[in-house]
Amino acid sequence: MADPTRIRANVTGETTEVRVLMAHEMESGQRKDEQGKVIAAWFIRNVTVTWNGKTVLAAQWGPAVSKNPFLSFKFKGGAKGDKIVVTWVDNRGERRTDEAAIA
Amino acid sequence: MDTARREALRQGGGISLLALVAAAGWLTPGEACAAEAWNKAAFDTHSLDATVKALGGSAPTPSKDVTFFQTPDIAENGAVVPVGIASAIAKTESIAILVEKNPNMLAAVFDFPAGTEPSIMTRIKMAQTSTVYALVKADGRYHVASREIRVTLGGCGG
Known part of the structure; x- marks a missing residue:
């Protein structure tokens, strides 16, 4: 199982800023090992962020997103203690869901 | 596999x-x-026009309302290039990041439901110095802005 996703969510006035750091290899499928064999691509394809169950960001990724992906964005609304949930699914079908409370 | x-x-x-x-x-x-959809066709493309087509649009219009922020002109490490893109266009639905000289052009697509600011900051890999496109879908239409990012050390091969 992959390491937990780190989530920081802070509300300022009417806007909540969410910062997410996922733990994933994000293997590009372009690299070769010592024997010259291509290392198979392994990357997160879908990311969904919800706030109290409502989707606030959805993303589709290719292998060109950096290893241990980072993303940040803002949405209107949110209050201290509200739940932010981040789910990712990779191209092997593995998934991970983590949550944090807005601070 | x-x-x-x-x-x-x-x-x-x-x-x-x-x-x-x-x-x-x-x-x-x-x-x-909630089975996730992944647009394989769009992630297999090698040109801006082909990517827009695979995403379901037609030729994008250049726009000054699509801007880059916290994005370097010169990236020392192509494996980790910070890219921030914001759209000031009303009804922005999604922002895509495309790297012209990567093996596949499309890096990521972000969808913004109403209430989420059409602005995203992330990190991408770049194989070499290249033009990076910010493709914005707003009210069903596509808009684009570009920026050249010089890469000192490529981030795909090795």
Whole structure:
């Protein structure tokens, strides 16, 4: 199982800023090992962020997103203690869901 | 890689398999229902026009309302290039990041539901110095802005 996703969510006035750091290899499928064999691509394809169950960001990724992906964005609304949930699914079908409370 | 399983999952015919997966405790039923879509065609493209087409649009219009922020002109490490893109266009639905000289052009697509600011900051890999496009879909139309990012050390091969 992959390491937990780190989530920081802070509300300022009417806007909540969410910062997410996922733990994933994000293997590009372009690299070769010592024997010259291509290392198979392994990357997160879908990311969904919800706030109290409502989707606030959805993303589709290719292998060109950096290893241990980072993303940040803002949405209107949110209050201290509200739940932010981040789910990712990779191209092997593995998934991970983590949550944090807005601070 | 178990392609048969993947194919089965992609097609609707994988219901029994999904049920098995759910039974194995990998997925809760709720999550299984929210089967994620991934636009394979769009991620296989090699030109801006082909990518827009695969995403379901037509030729994008250059726009000054699409801007880059916290994005370097020169990236020392192509494996980790910070890119921030914001759209000031009303009804922005999605922002895509495209790297012209990467093996596949499309790096990421972000969808913004109403209430989310059309602005995103992330990190991407770049094989070499290249033009990076910010493609914005707003009210069904496509807009684009570009920026050249010089890369000192490529981030794909090795």
